[in-house]
Amino acid sequence: MNISRDEQSFFNQVYTAVFPLLFRVVLRIVGDQETAEEICHDTFIRFYQHSRTLPDADQARYWVLRVGKNLAFNLTKRRGRERNAFEKAFHEPRRPSRPADSDTLEAETLSLVRSAVDKLPTTLRDVIVLKEYGDLSYGEIAQVLGITVGNVKVRVHRARERLALLLEEKNVHIPQ
Secondary structure, three states, rough: OOOOOOHHHHHHHHHHHHHHHHHHHHHHHOHHHHHHHHHHHHHHHHHHHHHHHHHOOOOOOOHHHHHHHHHHHHHHHHHHHHHHHHHHHHHOOOOOOOOOOOOOOOOOOOHHHHHHHEEEEEEEHEEEEEEEEOOHHHHHHHHHHHHOOHHHHHHHHHHHHHHHHHHHOOOOOOOO
């Protein structure tokens, strides 16, 4: 596949602008740096293959974020199904995963917040991850998810309310 200098420049421009944000979002979803790097790599391979169909850098940015987010969530779902199948097959109780630095209150709180975010329905989890971990604006989230800005605002509000309830049940106080 021959690629022109303009196409190479377009790819480099999008890669440079989007990779740090994509990596943060994917890392938050999968929780593992190596896996996040692999997903980002796969996302940009797909972008390279489809970059000719995208009209400009803004559309490319949203496309890359949407594909990366979807790949990360799909992997997480697949891992959950595999873990459930393994536990069911071997009748092993589910062991809570804890960060290596679980002795500190901060690590414990982060673990509880991550667990609460994972319990949210996909529609709410997507917006809260993109808003809080991706630092995207409501408009950018709307573009990535293909929904209206008003819908994004409603979902962020509902996600925050649900998180507050889930964390309150566990007696977790998040300083503001």
